[in-house]
Amino acid sequence: MKNVHYLFLVLMMSCSSSKVITDYDGQVNFSNFRTYAFYEDVGKGLNELDVKRVISIMKTELNTLGVQESENPDFFINIISKISEANNNNTIGIGIGSGNRNGGFGVSGGIPIGGNKLNEEFVVEFVDASNNTLFWEAVLNSKIKEKRKPEEKELHFQEIIKNILEKYPPKLK
Secondary structure, three states: OHHHHHHHHHHHHHOOOOEEEEEEOOOOOHHHOOEEEEOOOOOEOOOHHHHHHHHHHHHHHHHHOOOEEOOOOOEEEEEEEEEEEOOOOOEEEEEEEEEEOOEEEEEEEEEEOOOOEEEEEEEEEEEEOOOOOEEEEEEEEEEEEOOOOHHHHHHHHHHHHHHHHOOOOOOOO
């Protein structure tokens, strides 16, 4: 039953309208970048527990791409998360009104539904270790619930990191 709950969460997250936007240096040979390390201050905007989650997931996903962690890396990884309040357009309106030819009276209100949402901008940067220049960047914007359980956070980070790394290396024409 617990697996069904997780499956439902993954399906709900995959239905969101998150899109990965990438930018990269077209002159770079991406096959030269086979090893990586994280910057010491990786995870700006994330709490310490989320940084651990994100690093663990990144390591797993990069390993599936054949890119290995190293003490002497070809590139460094930087991760930034920016959170802002989202406009909640999901409300139910209740109104009472009365009026005649010469005047009127009305009362209206809105009840928010679905809980508070936040906008998250999740940025992953790959920086060439030999010359300290950015060669690949991905940005994913998504809406997240304000209050999430650790399991929900884990699933969210798995989903967005997988989506981001599907764009690496870029498909060069």
